[in-house]
Amino acid sequence: xxxxxxxITGLVIFVVIFTLPLWWQVGKAAPPAPKPELPKTAKVxxxxxxxxxxxxxQLLNDWRNAVVRxxxxxxxxxxxxxxxxxxxxxxxxxxxxxxxxxxxxxxxxAVAPYCWDCHLTPEQVKESK
Amino acid sequence: MHVIFSLLAVIVLIAIAYAGVAGAGMTYxxxxxxxxxxxxxxxxxxxxxxxxxxxxxxxxxxxxxCGQQKSLPxxxxxxxxxxxxxxxxxxxxxxxxxTMRSLFRNTKLDYRVAHGQPVIRQGxxxxxxxxxxxxxxxxxxxxxxxxxxxxxxVPKLVGVIEALDGFFEFGLPQLLLSGVILVAMAGALLDRRxxxxxxxxxSLTSDYFPLFLIMGIxxxxxxxxxxxxxxxxxxxxxxxxxxxxxxxxxQAPIDPLFYAHIFLVSVLFAYFPFSxxxxxxxxxxxxxxxxxxxxxxxxxxxxxxxxxxxxTYDEYEEDFRDLMIEAGLPVEHNPAEEAAAAEGGGxxxxxxxxxxxxxxx
Numbered sequence: 001x002x003x004x005x006x007x008i009t010g011l012v013i014f015v016v017i018f019t020l021p022l023w024w025q026v027g028k029a030a031p032p033a034p035k036p037e038l039p040k041t042a043k044v045x046x047x048x049x050x051x052x053x054x055x056x057x058q059l060l061n062d063w064r065n066a067v068v069r070x071x072x073x074x075x076x077x078x079x080x081x082x083x084x085x086x087x088x089x090x091x092x093x094x095x096x097x098x099x100x101x102x103x104x105x106x107x108x109x110a111v112a113p114y115c116w117d118c119h120l121t122p123e124q125v126k127e128s129k
Numbered sequence: 130m131h132v133i134f135s136l137l138a139v140i141v142l143i144a145i146a147y148a149g150v151a152g153a154g155m156t157y158x159x160x161x162x163x164x165x166x167x168x169x170x171x172x173x174x175x176x177x178x179x180x181x182x183x184x185x186x187x188x189x190x191x192x193x194x195c196g197q198q199k200s201l202p203x204x205x206x207x208x209x210x211x212x213x214x215x216x217x218x219x220x221x222x223x224x225x226x227x228t229m230r231s232l233f234r235n236t237k238l239d240y241r242v243a244h245g246q247p248v249i250r251q252g253x254x255x256x257x258x259x260x261x262x263x264x265x266x267x268x269x270x271x272x273x274x275x276x277x278x279x280x281x282x283v284p285k286l287v288g289v290i291e292a293l294d295g296f297f298e299f300g301l302p303q304l305l306l307s308g309v310i311l312v313a314m315a316g317a318l319l320d321r322r323x324x325x326x327x328x329x330x331x332s333l334t335s336d337y338f339p340l341f342l343i344m345g346i347x348x349x350x351x352x353x354x355x356x357x358x359x360x361x362x363x364x365x366x367x368x369x370x371x372x373x374x375x376x377x378x379x380q381a382p383i384d385p386l387f388y389a390h391i392f393l394v395s396v397l398f399a400y401f402p403f404s405x406x407x408x409x410x411x412x413x414x415x416x417x418x419x420x421x422x423x424x425x426x427x428x429x430x431x432x433x434x435x436x437x438x439x440x441t442y443d444e445y446e447e448d449f450r451d452l453m454i455e456a457g458l459p460v461e462h463n464p465a466e467e468a469a470a471a472e473g474g475g476x477x478x479x480x481x482x483x484x485x486x487x488x489x490x
Contacts, residue, residue, distance in 0.1 A: 002432060007183040010413060011176055018172075021279035021372040030370045031281040033379065034362060053381070054358040061301035105362045110283035110291070114298070 034104035039094035046077045139345045146392035159388045161376040167267035167395035174402025190429035192420040262316035270307035280366040282290040312347035349390040359384040
């Protein structure tokens with residue numbers, strides 16, 4: 001082989017960079033899957049679980065647009081029940097602990113939603129009063 | 130033909146993953162076995178191929194140059210485009226790998242008819258460079274923020290990249306520009322292949338297939354993120370279990386679209402070492418880029434040169450000297466004459482070698 005030193009060095013660098021996720025956490029167990037704590041008071045959300053797991057952020061985005069742009073504050077769920085479109089007052093009335101619910105999955109997936117740039121959690125509301 | 134075959138191949142691959150997961154429920158095969166096999170193929174195939182390349186010699190000093198070579202002290206050399214030192218070569222490789230400099234300087238033959246006269250010119254082809262560099266860098270960014278599925282805790286830098294990528298905060302989840310640019314640029318490169326007759330003429334299945342494959346990966350990814358929506362918490366459970374080598378299929382159901390995406394990625398990984406995509410390691414090993422342009426200073430010996438068995442005139446004379454002297458033939462070294470000259474003084478002996486010199490040639 002010609003220029004073996006350079007070629008093998010290059011290959012080693014390539015393998016080290018491309019296997020980063022493997023050696024970064026070698027020997028570790030897979031981190032526990034997030035377990036968002038479900039509210040004890042209510043059994044049903046505005047939509048079914050599968051939809052909420054995948055698409056809650058789109059729902060909230062639509063709510064935001066409806067409230068802010070069209071002054072429409074009433075959301076009709078699948079079962080025909082009416083809900084007030086409000087993150088702090090409605091969603092967080094049941095899911096009242098951001099750390100135990102929202103942050104569980106968001107931190108796991110390194111998602112930093114900008115909800116909290118404006119909205120307050122129930123605790124912050126209490127503190128401010 | 131090449132186009133349709135490649136497109137159909139990608140569609141069939143997606144259908145296989147859909148049928149395998151949604152129809153036959155083979156989540157372990159598509160979620161664990163195939164991705165692992167593909168990644169192993171990728172690393173082994175790439176390393177073996179690079180080592181194979183390493184075994185082939187570079188018979189000539191063949192760097193291509195785009196600047197003045199170092200020659201007389203009063204002529205200014207171009208030390209990056211025509212490097213004579215290792216530092217210069219490193220600079221040239223830096224610009225080649227990170228800015229695709231040789232593609233930037235690429236020209237294309239421009240033929241058109243003006244005023245009834247055919248005109249042939251060398252035109253610039255900057256759009257190819259633009260599409261290519263956007264394509265590659267957006268692909269890099271996409272790869273980097275995919276690390277959030279394979280690392281826990283996710284490194285801060287990944288979050289920063291993702292925040293910059295979603296800078297405009299279009300919609301929720303925020304539109305990541307890199308994914309859109311990646312698919313758009315793959316489309317632009319495909320369009321170029323299809324639209325320019327000379328490029329289309331030389332395009333093969335191996336050119337179209339990777340483009341369609343990457344577009345397929347991009348489109349399935351975009352669908353998962355923005356439109357059809359999948360449960361990414363469950364996906365991260367799967368991908369993290371792959372990363373720590375303890376694969377588990379999570380209990381929460383994952384949409385078959387995800388399996389189609391990961392199957393296309395697996396195909397890309399497995400196909401990589403056998404395809405044109407090997408330009409990734411290849412760019413580092415191209416002799417026209419990574420050799421120093423010192424062909425006038427240093428003799429480049431072909432390492433392939435066969436050790437030729439020679440029999441020089443000196444050896445020939447050694448074999449037949451006595452017979453030659455006996456036959457009266459002139460010889461370069463005549464022991465009897467040299468002995469006589471040594472006795473008679475140095476002058477005669479010094480003059481002597483000049484005459485036989487001609488014979489040698």
